[in-house]
Amino acid sequence: MIQDKLVLQERINCMADGFLPVTKKEMIDEGLSQMDFVYVCGDAYVDHPSFGMAIITRVLQAAGYHVGIICQPDWNDPASIDVFGEPRLGFMVSAGNMDSLVNHYTVAKRHRGTDAYSPGGQMGRRPDRAVIVYCNLIRKTYKHTPIIIGGIEASLRRLAHYDYWSDKVRRSILLESGADIISYGMGEHSVVEIADALASGLDVRDVTYIDGTVVKTRNEDDIYDAIRLPDFEEIVSDKRKYAESVRIQYENTDPFQAKRMYEAYDGKTFVVQNPPSKPLTMQEMDDVYALPYARRGHPMYDKEGGIPAFGDIKFSITSNRGCFGGCNFCALTFHEGRIVQARSHESIIAEAEQMIKEPDFKGYIYDVGGPTAEFRKPACAKQMKFGACKDRQCLFPHPCRNLEVDHSDYLAILRELRELPGVKKVFVRSGFRFDYLLADHDRKFLRELCKYHVSGQLRVAPEHISDNVLKEMGKPEAKVYDAFVKEFDSINNELHLKQYVVPYLMSSHPGSTLADAIALAEYLHKNHLDPDQVQDFYPTPGTVSTCMYYTELDPRTMNRVYVARNPHEKAMQRALIQYRRPENHELVKEALIKEGREDLTGFAAECLIRPEQGRKTHLKTGKTRGTVSNKNFRREKRTEGRGK
Numbered sequence: 001m002i003q004d005k006l007v008l009q010e011r012i013n014c015m016a017d018g019f020l021p022v023t024k025k026e027m028i029d030e031g032l033s034q035m036d037f038v039y040v041c042g043d044a045y046v047d048h049p050s051f052g053m054a055i056i057t058r059v060l061q062a063a064g065y066h067v068g069i070i071c072q073p074d075w076n077d078p079a080s081i082d083v084f085g086e087p088r089l090g091f092m093v094s095a096g097n098m099d100s101l102v103n104h105y106t107v108a109k110r111h112r113g114t115d116a117y118s119p120g121g122q123m124g125r126r127p128d129r130a131v132i133v134y135c136n137l138i139r140k141t142y143k144h145t146p147i148i149i150g151g152i153e154a155s156l157r158r159l160a161h162y163d164y165w166s167d168k169v170r171r172s173i174l175l176e177s178g179a180d181i182i183s184y185g186m187g188e189h190s191v192v193e194i195a196d197a198l199a200s201g202l203d204v205r206d207v208t209y210i211d212g213t214v215v216k217t218r219n220e221d222d223i224y225d226a227i228r229l230p231d232f233e234e235i236v237s238d239k240r241k242y243a244e245s246v247r248i249q250y251e252n253t254d255p256f257q258a259k260r261m262y263e264a265y266d267g268k269t270f271v272v273q274n275p276p277s278k279p280l281t282m283q284e285m286d287d288v289y290a291l292p293y294a295r296r297g298h299p300m301y302d303k304e305g306g307i308p309a310f311g312d313i314k315f316s317i318t319s320n321r322g323c324f325g326g327c328n329f330c331a332l333t334f335h336e337g338r339i340v341q342a343r344s345h346e347s348i349i350a351e352a353e354q355m356i357k358e359p360d361f362k363g364y365i366y367d368v369g370g371p372t373a374e375f376r377k378p379a380c381a382k383q384m385k386f387g388a389c390k391d392r393q394c395l396f397p398h399p400c401r402n403l404e405v406d407h408s409d410y411l412a413i414l415r416e417l418r419e420l421p422g423v424k425k426v427f428v429r430s431g432f433r434f435d436y437l438l439a440d441h442d443r444k445f446l447r448e449l450c451k452y453h454v455s456g457q458l459r460v461a462p463e464h465i466s467d468n469v470l471k472e473m474g475k476p477e478a479k480v481y482d483a484f485v486k487e488f489d490s491i492n493n494e495l496h497l498k499q500y501v502v503p504y505l506m507s508s509h510p511g512s513t514l515a516d517a518i519a520l521a522e523y524l525h526k527n528h529l530d531p532d533q534v535q536d537f538y539p540t541p542g543t544v545s546t547c548m549y550y551t552e553l554d555p556r557t558m559n560r561v562y563v564a565r566n567p568h569e570k571a572m573q574r575a576l577i578q579y580r581r582p583e584n585h586e587l588v589k590e591a592l593i594k595e596g597r598e599d600l601t602g603f604a605a606e607c608l609i610r611p612e613q614g615r616k617t618h619l620k621t622g623k624t625r626g627t628v629s630n631k632n633f634r635r636e637k638r639t640e641g642r643g644k
Helices: 005-014 024-029 052-062 100-104 130-141 151-155 173-177 188-199 232-237 239-250 282-289 299-304 308-313 345-356 408-418 434-439 444-452 467-473 478-494 514-526 544-551 567-577 582-594
Strands: 037-041 067-071 090-094 147-150 161-163 168-170 181-183 213-217 226-228 260-265 269-273 316-318 367-369 457-463 500-507 529-531 634-636
Touching: 037 052, 052 067, 052 090, 052 151, 052 188, 052 282, 090 130, 090 151, 130 147, 130 151, 130 173, 147 151, 147 173, 147 188, 151 173, 151 181, 161 544, 168 232, 173 181, 173 213, 173 269, 181 188, 232 239, 232 260, 239 260, 239 544, 282 345, 316 345, 345 408, 367 408, 408 444, 434 478, 444 478, 457 467, 457 478, 467 544, 478 500, 500 529, 500 567, 514 529, 514 567, 514 582, 567 582
Parallel strands: 037 067, 037 090, 090 147, 147 181, 226 260, 316 367, 457 500, 529 634
Antiparallel strands: 161 168, 181 213, 213 269, 260 269
């Protein structure tokens, strides 16, 4: 990162307004005969700070490097990677903002119909395992040119990992791709350090010391001050060893106290993970978001209808990074870290003022937040000096006594934004932690949230109501969510507003039995909730929950965990959450019989379903008699693939 603001501003002023080169002609028009770096990405080209590709390329540009962009190359044609010729320093490769397999497949491993990060939502513009495929494509032409990989796909596969789609433990993506270095996590610091090292004349094999990187070596003697993880052969053959490895990795995600770690393959090759990069300071965050992004998708996609994902974030503002929430099914701890980093008020307001000038701005800012909207600083004062605690969480099972709970700064930002000329409404959609909110004895934020920043429905993520399941999720007890709903309803009644809490729910998370799923269905019935969509647990790389799914062990305790792996049982758990749907009747009935809960079948008020003979279909309307109308129920509308 550039530390001197004046130097940074001078470089920004020299930059061309618009996009980075995507063709050789554009490179030549800039007076260049060769690029320093060529960035290859699985997403379409959107030059906006919500896209990792845009941030990394602009940061490199601000550091004085020339970068060319190749988005969604034809992976069957080596010429598609040769747009600019060989770069002076190296290729950088990312699958994009999403893991390519999550992008392509549902949790049931069915092909998705659209790709929000491709022009017009077209599916098929990137390959499965995009990082590996792109790197192999580069190596067909450029055998020795340095390749640096990054982004979420590479970051979460940086060491040996369980792969849900092939149902096996795979090697580090560094080995499978043939790349030289992984820049993991938030890469602003590491990519510039890598670039500077290569520019100084260092061989890529000697760039082994940079925080926030993963490298490989054939000589174990070169590795110092490091923890040796279980060997690859061990974790493939022994699930307890796999769980042990995951536990050690999670104990070493903090940039202030993490140790270097490495794992061996056949005793000959060693993959080494250096400690994470230090968090960005507020000034560094401001500098990153002040870079001269075009803030739109590349015009070459206009005829195809643009990039759908950009529409969702065009009028949203990222205000922070990192999360100390610690949900076990979320990879944020592994990717962004637990220490919250935030932008200044001035930076956020400046972006909003720029947004207001857009011709299609209608007065609505759709989100102000990040992984957790209201987190504005580290959980406690010691984190920036000593790091996050290894052996405890900030919020789970209960808020830590050292946790500094304060919504005043976030509330001040929301007030400033809604007072800007041209702003009609500021929404909060990136989610917040209701347990953190309840730990704040001042209800001023919740009151203003209800009054100004909710439009009918507030989406929060209790995920489940069974404390057995919540414990494995790393979420607060069910009573905490109930207390929040009570507070929310009370304040809305005072304000004479009809607004509802809409819960995000997850089926089949490790720890969830059929009995737990039935308990959730009873809760929904009692509280008149009828979810439109349900998220099945998706075992993706880099989470504690995925380790539980594969090993049936909690890596933190090594206790056994029940896992619903059978597709039919998973279907029953999902159906129970949507027990009102006629198409789910047989699955719900089967689940109730299996658990000896036939008491929930009948005509009593507490029953989930009615006997089959009572379900007669009206010949004219096609409606099923005996079902409860949805009109009085709070309804959930969400999309698959949420991060929290």
